[in-house]
Amino acid sequence: MDVAFGGLPFEERCVERSSEWRFSPENVLRTCSAEDLIVLKAFAGRPQDWLDVESVVIRMHRTLDWTLLLDELSPLVMLRESPETLERLRQLRENPRRQE
8 A cells, every 4th residue: 555645746646636536435545546546656657556557557558548657657757867767667558458
């Protein structure tokens, strides 16, 4: 479980785009969009995060808002000076099948 405090403009927009997921009549969990999850995971950049990104891309490829995703991720990777993150995501977009 990750908790965001909304310190960055992206985090504030992420919370605004979040939605409720009801997993029982009494229990609701607020979750981020698939696009925001990809941004968060790609920015973190750990090996498990990239496996998660790949899984989401494979599952949701046709419905992802790639413009939003890249618009949100681009300034974050510029802060970290890691343009390879965008390239890796673009490669996943072009070929969403898991490569073993």
